[in-house]
Amino acid sequence: MDDKKKRIIEIAEQLFAQYGFLKTTMEDIAKKVHMGKSSVYYYFKSKDDIFAEVIRKDTLIFQQKLDEAVNNANTPEDKIRAYVTTRMTHLQDLSKFYSTLTDEYLDHYLFVEEVRKDFYDYENTVLRNILKKGIEQNCFDVDDIVTISRMISIAIKGLEFPLFVEAKDYDPVKESNDMLDVIFNGIANH
Amino acid sequence: MDDKKKRIIEIAEQLFAQYGFLKTTMEDIAKKVHMGKSSVYYYFKSKDDIFAEVIRKDTLIFQQKLDEAVNNANTPEDKIRAYVTTRMTHLQDLSKFYSTLTDEYLDHYLFVEEVRKDFYDYENTVLRNILKKGIEQNCFDVDDIVTISRMISIAIKGLEFPLFVEAKDYDPVKESNDMLDVIFNGIANH
DNA sequence: TTTTCGACCGAAAAACGATATTGGTCGAAA
DNA sequence: TTTCGACCAATATCGTTTTTCGGTCGAAAA
Incomplete structure (x- = not known):
């Protein structure tokens, strides 16, 4: 470029x-x-065009960072943990940097929604791949990969909320791991 | 009254x-x-006072409905499932009824936040009680009830999102049960 | 004493016209 | 190919006037 x-x-x-x-x-x-x-x-x-490219650049960096974290982890479980914790900490940084934007992102609602959807697709692809490998390696007991990856996606999305309203005293890594403990082990008595 | x-x-x-x-x-x-x-x-x-009482009434009805659903279920697992699915379907109805309000609830941010917090406390109390009983009955394998109930709360909160943006073709009961399958059984191979 | 209401107030919103900004274009020049 | 000054139209802004609306008060009904 x-x-x-x-x-x-x-x-x-x-x-x-x-x-x-x-x-x-x-x-x-x-x-x-x-x-x-x-x-x-x-x-x-156009001005919007510049904005779009800024977001596109940031998204790319974000995804590269996530890919790297996943690649550096060994077991499928660790890969998911790496993915989620990296996602959360990076989002935490972004929320600080872009604090002024959060209020007016309504104006670019459509565009932001599009980016969100793209990221959602990316996330699902990553999660599905890890799940698939995990099943092959007998780490996971899952029959519907598509559903499960969506559920993980939704569950960790819930963790985002505090980042954008009351960020102090919030430990995203701990929260992530607590959530993942539930997701990996379940709470039923086996 | x-x-x-x-x-x-x-x-x-x-x-x-x-x-x-x-x-x-x-x-x-x-x-x-x-x-x-x-x-x-x-x-x-005041006008706000009327609004507050409307919300208070609706919240009460909501909680009564939830309590009833929980009481009518037998096992601890079913109680949680009853709670979550009732919560989702009721929220779906509310989102239709109050569609005009979703845009301007920013103005009453403080008040709504307060109500949300109250409901969050209520929800946690309900979930903790069910979890506690479930542990006594040897249904659940959980050591930190407080954390687990929060994680369940967060996970099902994530399910809400589609209700307020794209409600069509969204089956909250199925989504709820899929999420609960993960939460109960986990995805790790035991 | 309890309940209802018309008249009224002040602050905030809407309406409005005049002015300034600002996103975006164009043709010329470097 | 790249840069930029001049320009345009749409929109934001601002100062002002008008209207609306949440809320009060005191009197009168009941």
Whole structure:
């Protein structure tokens, strides 16, 4: 990708994080990259387009980080634990960085929903692959992989909530592992 | 409780459900209940007060319904299943009835948050009691009741999400039972 | 004493027109 | 190929006026 383009995305990301999407003007971005506003439009066709690429970049980094965490874990169970805890800590960081955006994400509801769906698909693919391998290795006792991966996805999604309302004194890693203890072992007496 | 008061609450609930809290004026309520506006203030000290009592009434009915469902189930596992499925179906009904409110509940953020907390406490009490009895009856293998009940609470909270965004083709009872299968049996190979 | 209501208040919202911003375009120049 | 100043139209903003609405009060019904 063009070097200038990359730079614009970086600057824009900073400004979005600091002032939010609406309060950041194209002028602001252009000025900070030392360009005329029109020049920025040579690289991006709209403000939304810049936003989209910022999100796309962040999502990619997020997924790479998750993939790495999963690859570095050994057993299928550890892979899932690595996935979930990495997901939570990264989300915690994001929630701090993008605190200004949480209020106005309603305006980009459609777009955000799309990204969310993509991520959901990615997550399900990852989880299904781990589950499949886990079954082959006789670690898991699961007959419907699709359903189970969705249930895991939903359960850990529930853990997100405190990140965006009251983040203090919240230990996402501990919460994640407690949830995973339930999911792996169940609570019924076997 | 006063009969007139009850009537006002009923009418107000209808109007809130239909037009939302903000669009419903005290005049609207008074007119529909065939009273002067001032007369309504004889029974309630504020509009918020009426709203609070509507919510309080609905919450009470909700909890009674849940208690009944739990009591009618026999085994601890069935009690939890009864609790969760009743919770979900009732929430589904509420989401239809109060569809107009979901957008503006941000304004009453504090109050709604308070109600949510109360309900969360209630839910945890119910779940803990069932878990405790289940352990005594040797149905459950759990050492930290507090954590486990919170995890169940969080997991089923995740199931709520689709109710408020895309309700069609969503079967809350099936989803609930799938989630509970995981929670009861786990996915690890024992 | 309890209940109802019309008249009224003040704060906040809506309405509105004038002005400024801002996302985006275009053609020229470098 | 890249940059930018000039420009446009739509929208946001702002100052002002008007209306609405939650809430009060005192009197009168019951």
